[in-house]
Amino acid sequence: MFSLQSKIAIVTGGAKEIGEATCHSFAQQGAMVRLIDIDIPNALRVASAIGACGQAHNCDVTAPDAVTHTIDEIARNHDRLDILVNNAGAGHIGKLDATTEKDLDSMYTINVRSVYFCTRAALPHMKKSGGGSIINLSSIVSTVGIPDRFAYSASKGAVAAMTRSIAVDYLEDGIRCNSVAPARVHTPFVDAYLEKYYPDAQNEMFSQLSRVQPLGRMATPEEVAALICYLASDENAFLTGASLPMDGGAFTLQP
Numbered sequence: 001m002f003s004l005q006s007k008i009a010i011v012t013g014g015a016k017e018i019g020e021a022t023c024h025s026f027a028q029q030g031a032m033v034r035l036i037d038i039d040i041p042n043a044l045r046v047a048s049a050i051g052a053c054g055q056a057h058n059c060d061v062t063a064p065d066a067v068t069h070t071i072d073e074i075a076r077n078h079d080r081l082d083i084l085v086n087n088a089g090a091g092h093i094g095k096l097d098a099t100t101e102k103d104l105d106s107m108y109t110i111n112v113r114s115v116y117f118c119t120r121a122a123l124p125h126m127k128k129s130g131g132g133s134i135i136n137l138s139s140i141v142s143t144v145g146i147p148d149r150f151a152y153s154a155s156k157g158a159v160a161a162m163t164r165s166i167a168v169d170y171l172e173d174g175i176r177c178n179s180v181a182p183a184r185v186h187t188p189f190v191d192a193y194l195e196k197y198y199p200d201a202q203n204e205m206f207s208q209l210s211r212v213q214p215l216g217r218m219a220t221p222e223e224v225a226a227l228i229c230y231l232a233s234d235e236n237a238f239l240t241g242a243s244l245p246m247d248g249g250a251f252t253l254q255p
């Protein structure tokens, strides 16, 4: 079940956290993993940990020409492309009146335009390969109002909408497109945030953030990666256009 044997998979932002865990899951399932990132030392570290089926590419997903060049090169080398995970992204904290135009544009560039550029470059190769699976990283903020996340929410709402649009437009090409909407995932970003803003109450704030998810904890990158792996697999052939919560019940439960 869930084999990705012989599939060619691109993971953007594969050098760290959710992207890194996804690269490992894909490799364990037999995929050839091509990770795209601007963090070269970590991208090389992940590729080398994966071994022969891993390869790192230095590419900024906000630069359209570089994206097209890199994805064309990967697909041509293997004469196919099966999976694209649009994972590279960034966060922003602030209400509307604490968000500058520059902040908003920067969220749009890294979280929205990058998905457009990478998907645009991947589509012709997936069509030629007879189909494919695209997985976008959205967020709980695409459906739930989370305080202090104005620009980030706007960008991830766009990711969920783009997912549906891509899914419906390429049905006949055998290309599926789904998004994953995690609530809080425990990554170094969370620890750094608590250290910076709550130096004297880190444990208390960590518990508070954990309790936002009714399951009482944050997700792990590996749990998100497992869902991405399922979405990429042929066992998931009947699911497209969906936004799947990875949220410990935060979307639906009020204990």
Ligand SMILES: NC(=O)c1ccc[n+]([C@@H]2O[C@H](COP(=O)([O-])OP(=O)(O)OC[C@H]3O[C@@H](n4cnc5c(N)ncnc54)[C@H](O)[C@@H]3O)[C@@H](O)[C@H]2O)c1
Residues within 6 Å of the ligand: 012, 013, 014, 015, 016, 017, 018, 019, 036, 037, 038, 039, 059, 060, 061, 062, 086, 087, 088, 089, 090, 091, 110, 137, 138, 139, 140, 181, 182, 183, 184, 185, 186, 187, 189
């Ligand atoms: N961590 C969470 O709690 C959480 C929750 C919901 C959604 N998400 C989403 O999941 C995705 C991954 O999150 P994460 O916490 O693992 O992020 P992260 O910041 O730990 O890693 C992001 C990766 O993307 C790379 N990257 C950033 N800008 C890039 C660019 N211009 N070109 C190429 N690579 C670039 C970074 O170098 C890094 O390796 C993001 O889209 C994020 O919005 C995360």
